[in-house]
Amino acid sequence: MFKTIFEKSVPGRCAVLPDPLDVPRAELPEALRRTTPLALPEMSELDVVRHFTRLSQRNYGVDAQFYPLGSCTMKYNPKVAETVAALPGFAQLHPQLSGSEAYLEDCQGALELVYEMERLLAEIGGMNAGCLQPMAGAHGELTGVLLIAAYHRDRGDAARDTILIPDSAHGTNPASAAIAGFKVKEIPSNDTGTIDFDAFKALLGPHVAGVMLTCPNTHGFFEPRVADIAALAHEAGALMYYDGANLNAIMGRCRPGDLGFDVMHFNLHKTFATPHGMGGPGSGAVAVNERLVPYLPSPRVVKTEQGYALGDAEKTMGKMSPFFGSFLVAVRAYAYILALGGEGLKTASGMAVLNANYVLRRLRDTYPAAYDGWCMHECLLTAAELTARKGIRALDIAKALLDRGFHAPTVYFPLTVKEDLMIEPTETESRETLDAFCDALLEIARIAEEDPDQLHHAPTRLPVGRLDEVKAAKELNCADLPG
């Protein structure tokens, strides 16, 4: 059994201590003192190092495994970005230097980076201004929806209480809209995997505050009528929100602002290659056009003749983060954008789309595509036919891939397609890797025909087999507590 830190703890051990006290030891008034044992683990440095080194070996990551998780853009995270984010001038810089005029001179480099990064994001998005405050994609969505609300409120148009969102959207879209106080109406997809345009028109009206789109959508298709959708929405007085989850498909080919969007978020951890960190930290920086600039979060970095200073947007919505969002994530993304330049970003998107279409072509005769046509940066296949005929589900295929050294694609999302496999190879993978992955999926399909039961037992080559999720939810053992 792989022990926990508590099972490895030995009373009296300690790895790191501060210097011995060089001032008199002070005592808190008794009523304010901790009354319970501080039940933290007691370990030597080697105990800790070995524990976490071994834990790391029980993980798949992009550096060791192909990780074609659809909609997550698991591209390679360049090492140089880690190096520059660790520079002491960034990593050790106290954020409160921006909290007082008196200290702004001491953080000019950081303010310059924020200013330049926001400018680059606005340029990539075809927008007027960027803002680094949102600390994750969903936080960017919330920021964007609150900006839309502030815009309508300011115009005395507060009766707009509904946001339209396609059925293929990420769950965060409706959740963010609901948190911001909006009702959510779902736009259905048509049989080509894109928005049902007539249904969209029927949903529009004076109660609609905004339309949130992901483009290309999670079926892997560019919305062919996106410009018409934006024009109609604007005619009806609604604003357009661009979910940047799939921006990695279109850089250098078109810009959300030019397509008619008013506000967008970027996932710096997807498009601009910052590490996903097992789920976070990310950054959900937003960019807006001139309609929404007056409402941006406080403060804004401005460039003056004396250097970089802080100011507020005229009717600021308030604060989404205490300072400038996930600053060290932005440093990595800034390095990535500077390294690639405009041409490099265009190549990245082009290769992401080429790789996805290559995988689609190699697999679609075995695993049918959910919809016809070339895809953008990800392809959506379905195992529904194998499920019906052989009882092999997308989940079984996912687990069998793990045994073959590949991370699984996204399964069971989007909710619009049954038993789906959503594969996003990204541009940083080589043809050999794509071929090896496709070969593995084809082999799994053969096993499904000949010996399907074998697949129900996968994975068998990992530290644990399939885990009992019902037991986990029933027993709810979520912490090892003393006593």
Add this chain to the structure above:
Amino acid sequence: MNWTPATKSEQAEMLSVIGADSMDAFFDVIPEALRSCDWNLPEGLSEFTLRRELETLAAKNNIQYISFLGGGYYDHYIPAAVDALSSRSEFYTAYTPYQPECAQGTLQAIYEYQSVVSRLMDLECANASLYDGGTAVYEAAAMACRITRRFRVVAHASLHPVWRRMLETHVAGSPITVSDGDGPDGEDVACVIVQNPSFTGDVRDFTALARDCHEHGALLVMAVNPVSLGIIKTPGAMGADIAVAEGQSLGLPLGFGGPYLGILATRTAHIRKMPGRIAAATTDAEGRRGYVLTLQAREQHIRREKALSNICSNQALCALRTLIHLCLLGKTGLEATARACYSKAEYLKSRLDFAKPLNPGATFNEFAVCLPLDAETVIGRLRGKGFLPGLPLAAFGRGGPNDLLIAVTEKRTREELDAFAEALREACHHV
């Protein structure tokens, strides 16, 4: 530079397998008029030039100071093993553990993080999903509203003014309202939010307030400085229902504001109303212990607009750093660190007899004084001598022009404290 491996000839071969003429063919679906790409972006850089440019930018920031800056974010020592272990790419290049069998490292680390945070707070469960202290305050407020089905939250004067403003911004469209107060002043109050130590460093016992809240059907939400819990009374022991904290002080670099970690812990009774991902222990078919994400039906990817929150992140890399930090310090190290912060702050206080103390009682590692001179002027003078003397409270709307908030961590030596006290005295008396 770029990170795309495909050569021209490989691209051509792949295009021919696909049956496409060129890469452009995939983009024909974009209406021609919208295919604008005269964007104004720079040319790419070599790795060498890139590093040089970023090094130049970093050098424009001044970190060569003896710092007394705090205001919720503190300059603590981070052991080398925290960086060494958290920079293993098996951790940082992985994603949310959707496939638990190949993510046991992540899941066990989150489970252990939930455990150490619960132990630190004297509560029963926790999660690793929130972004920072300010958003954790907002999520705790929203959670209290879900639990009590009431919609007013009372913000106590001890709460960080920036977190308070973030709370107001986040609830702007929702039915939740925020009012000032020091107790549950009505039947519509979902929770009272206090901070201990307060924004200006005051340490209090909120046990009576917790009781008062419960008698009125409200919850007590307590924001804490996690390092202080090495020696001060815990939220659990005072009867708080939800505890939140900024995790930066536990192993995260200051990093000019992020990424940080929102810590949130609560009692088991409220776990189903808690936002974010939760790891739980279970077993596989052979009885081997393992960990999975549980209670996922609360979350956005399943519940969409009916989800508890829109949280999708799992701030796991930051939580991992905090976990490793707490393992290295352990029981003895965290207590010694908290003791050092407290004792050194008390020592510095004793050296500032020329400034008027503003805190009414005990403080932890931060305190406020009223100087004989305005704070901005004093800051200007001390910067020239290599000190960052603290934060002018007027900038936060929490004091007069002469009020200064001073933080002391275990990193400050007695010599530095003596030199700082002298320099501050001189700056105040030199007209």
